[in-house]
Amino acid sequence: RFFIRSTLHISFHRQYKEDESQSEEEKDYRSLDAPPTCKGLLMSLQNQLKESKSKIDTLLSEKLNLQKDLETRPTQHELRLYKQQVKKLEKALKKNIKILLVLSSINSIVQNPRAPVIIYKQSKGGAQHFNKELVQDCGFEHLVPIIEMWADQLISLKDLYKSLKILSTELVPWHNLKKQDENEGIRVEDLLFIVDTMLEEVENKEKDSNMPNFQTLQAIVSHFQKLFDVPSLNGVYPRMHEVYTRLGEMNNAVRNLQELLELDSSSSLCVLVSTVGKLCRLLNEDVNEQIMQVLGPEDLQSIINKLEEHEEFFPAFQAFTNDLLEILGKISGGGGGEISSLKM
Structure with a gap:
């Protein structure tokens, strides 16, 4: 220069x-x-x-x-600084463009005619809970109160879910609602499901005039508690599950016996029991005949008496025989083999 x-x-x-x-x-x-x-x-x-x-x-x-x-x-040093500032400004500009697109999308959703009327009216009002000078004339200052209102509504969904759950327990206690995970948010679909369930029960109750009232249902539950020794209402459902399980096992056993005995599936339990009784009697008669063939015409009591006499006589005779064999073994050593064979 x-x-x-x-x-x-x-x-x-x-x-x-x-x-x-x-x-x-x-x-x-x-x-x-x-x-x-x-x-x-x-x-x-x-x-x-x-x-x-x-x-x-x-x-x-x-x-x-x-x-x-x-x-x-500018000098070369100033020129380098200016270039760095230009790069930073370009990055900030790209970021601002992305933010502008997101805000434009949110604004289009808020101003959509399908949006709730209250939210749409609220979007025309000014911001209330933030610094107006920071967002003055940006065109999106109305979004902040709307998002705050949405957040409040989502938080209030939990309270609404708890209230509907209590109401459902009172109106339809036989419906088991799935326990909500605390980490998961409450969805509107869950609330609609609870309301639809209660409405369905009310509509069915109105259509069916024979639907028992609350006192009748309470009497049925109390009778079930007495029959199956259930002390509290919390134990009714587990005991019912146990009863149905045992009933299913019994039905399976009955079907298996019917197949083994070649009975019709429509035959009653009385027929099944009588058939099993006949089979047991036949087996007992067959066993008695086999015993008579083995023991002869003597009755069973005489055989038992002989066995008792044998048990009384045999120990003394066995001791006498052992002593005699021992004496004979001392006298004659040559005949030990025969004596030992007799002893065996």
Whole structure:
């Protein structure tokens, strides 16, 4: 930059000196009595000098402008800083564009004719709970109170769910509602399901005139508690489940017995019991016949008496026999093999 300034200054200085020398020569020419041809030449030189002066003035003004421009231009360090700031501003601009798109989408949802009337009216009002100066004339200041109202409504859904659950327990206690996870939010579908269930029960009750009242249902539950020894209402459902399980097991056993005995599936339990009784009697008679074949015509009591007599006589006889064999073994050692065989 210094080199450019010096070059321009030298060139302008030289031009200015030449113009001054030409003006002095012009004065000298005027003072001389020159012929007409010389006068014409002097006039042309004078015109050239005027043009040169105007050019010099123009160049001087351009020089001043260039000097001012050079003084206002940033340095290399400033230029690097400006580039960094431009990059930061470009990133911020992209982020702001994305935020603008999101806000525009939210605004289109809020201003949709399908939106609730209260929310749509609220969107035309001003913001109340935030600094208006920060979002002045941005076009989205009405979204903040709407989102706050939505958040309040979502929080109040939990209270509404608890109230509907209590009401459902009072009206339709036989419906088991799924326990809501605390980590999950309450959905409107869950609330609609509870309300639809209660409405369905009410409609069925109105259609069916034979529907028992609350006192009758309470009497039925109390009777069930007495029959199956259930002390509290909380134990009714587990005991009913147990009864149905046992009933299913019994039905399976009855069907298996019917198939084994080749009975019809429509036969009653009395027929099944009588058939099993007959089969047991036949088995007992068959066993008695086999015992008679083994033991002979004697009755069972006489056989038992003989066994008791044998148990009383045999221990004494066995002890006497063992003593006798031992004595014989001492007298005759050669016959030990036979005695031992007898002992065995």
